Amino acid sequence: MTISTEEEYKNAKKIFRDEPKEFKTSKFAELEKLVKDALDSIQDSDRALILITKWALSFWSSDVHFDNGDEENVLRFRIDWRLVNVFSLSKTQYKLILERLKYKSELKLNITSIPQDGKFRINDGDNKIDIRVSTLPVKNWENIVCRILDSTNSIPKIDELGFMWPSKRKIQKSLNKKNWMILVTGPTGSWKTTTLYSILDILNTKETKIITLEDPIEYELPGVVQSEVNEKNWYTYETWLKALLRQDPDVIMIWEIRDGQTAQIAAQASLTWHLVLSTLHTKSAIEAIERLINMGLPPYILASSIDIIIAQRLVRKICVNCREEIEADSSQNEIIKWMMKDIWIEAVSKAKKEWFKLYKWAWCEHCSHTGYKWRVWVYEVLNFNEEIKDMIRSWQSSETILKEARNQDFILMREDWVLKAMRWKITLEELFKVID
Numbered sequence: 001m002t003i004s005t006e007e008e009y010k011n012a013k014k015i016f017r018d019e020p021k022e023f024k025t026s027k028f029a030e031l032e033k034l035v036k037d038a039l040d041s042i043q044d045s046d047r048a049l050i051l052i053t054k055w056a057l058s059f060w061s062s063d064v065h066f067d068n069g070d071e072e073n074v075l076r077f078r079i080d081w082r083l084v085n086v087f088s089l090s091k092t093q094y095k096l097i098l099e100r101l102k103y104k105s106e107l108k109l110n111i112t113s114i115p116q117d118g119k120f121r122i123n124d125g126d127n128k129i130d131i132r133v134s135t136l137p138v139k140n141w142e143n144i145v146c147r148i149l150d151s152t153n154s155i156p157k158i159d160e161l162g163f164m165w166p167s168k169r170k171i172q173k174s175l176n177k178k179n180w181m182i183l184v185t186g187p188t189g190s191w192k193t194t195t196l197y198s199i200l201d202i203l204n205t206k207e208t209k210i211i212t213l214e215d216p217i218e219y220e221l222p223g224v225v226q227s228e229v230n231e232k233n234w235y236t237y238e239t240w241l242k243a244l245l246r247q248d249p250d251v252i253m254i255w256e257i258r259d260g261q262t263a264q265i266a267a268q269a270s271l272t273w274h275l276v277l278s279t280l281h282t283k284s285a286i287e288a289i290e291r292l293i294n295m296g297l298p299p300y301i302l303a304s305s306i307d308i309i310i311a312q313r314l315v316r317k318i319c320v321n322c323r324e325e326i327e328a329d330s331s332q333n334e335i336i337k338w339m340m341k342d343i344w345i346e347a348v349s350k351a352k353k354e355w356f357k358l359y360k361w362a363w364c365e366h367c368s369h370t371g372y373k374w375r376v377w378v379y380e381v382l383n384f385n386e387e388i389k390d391m392i393r394s395w396q397s398s399e400t401i402l403k404e405a406r407n408q409d410f411i412l413m414r415e416d417w418v419l420k421a422m423r424w425k426i427t428l429e430e431l432f433k434v435i436d
């Protein structure tokens, strides 16, 4: 098989479909016993909640769901984007949890017919775990979802984020300039803010005043002035942002560019000698340019204010305990060659006359029989050099800009991934779930 068109590539990559495996672990039964003992025998719903939260964190869950149904009430964890059933709760048990959660997050206990949201903190030794609670009236009762924010999680160093060296060099160069905008783009759940926090961590010195506008504050950064958006009263995102700028900062981190106004304020701030970091929801770095122009940011301002755009995805990392190295078969080899056709990798592989090595999972208790454990990032980093700035100013199309970037050293996300799939022991199946 040979692949010579994008169409053929799209068809061929279907062989990489990943059949999800059921999440299985004996630990859930153990948790069920502890929680139900706390609820039934001593009616200590506080203890039950702490247990659930701590165990959810031990599985790296981002959310805890208490789903109310006709037949049963189910506790579920979201683990690496998958919802996993943990165990069922009786009506009485569900009621105890619901009431305790509403009480702790200062929601109105007697109100059950409108959605409410609040938060509370669990102090566990030195650890502080913030929980955002949201309730929703459903057919028979109320549904609850808790987002877990483990603010004592350490911020990864930039070296731990897995940037390939050309990307890292671009980021490093950008940080030395001081009056630009750095944008991180990607879908919800790609941990864009983690990348921003890692960058802030480098910038965080005694001589630099850093202010953030967040929603919510995910990590606590000593030495950084952090504020959380509160759109209650008549304050809007935009007015918060303006207030922030009056605090004489050097570096500003804005949670997200939400609309044209936010884009304008952010761009203006960078043009007046501030380093601005922010996020945007787009699939790729090139798409971010289009999006900002569509939001009403004039191309000449866009070109002068932005220095780099980092596009990223977060994907699951193969379980190191049960992975096996495999040699790519001929069709897999063709797919990889097609993905990498524009950069050096094909030449390297041909010269060595060897097949690509890939990794396969085998499932074990360590990864709860899913084959994956923990996550890894895949990136593309576009830097605005003079040529690209000129092209944006003169309204050139995205294709032309992309072509120019490719003439420089712009590596596409899929190329970054293949390089990592071979070196970092991750699977192509996982990649095709998140990119085209």
Ligand SMILES: [Zn+2]
Residues within 6 Å of the ligand: 319, 320, 321, 322, 323, 362, 363, 364, 365, 366, 367, 368, 369, 371, 372
């Ligand atoms: Zn495993």
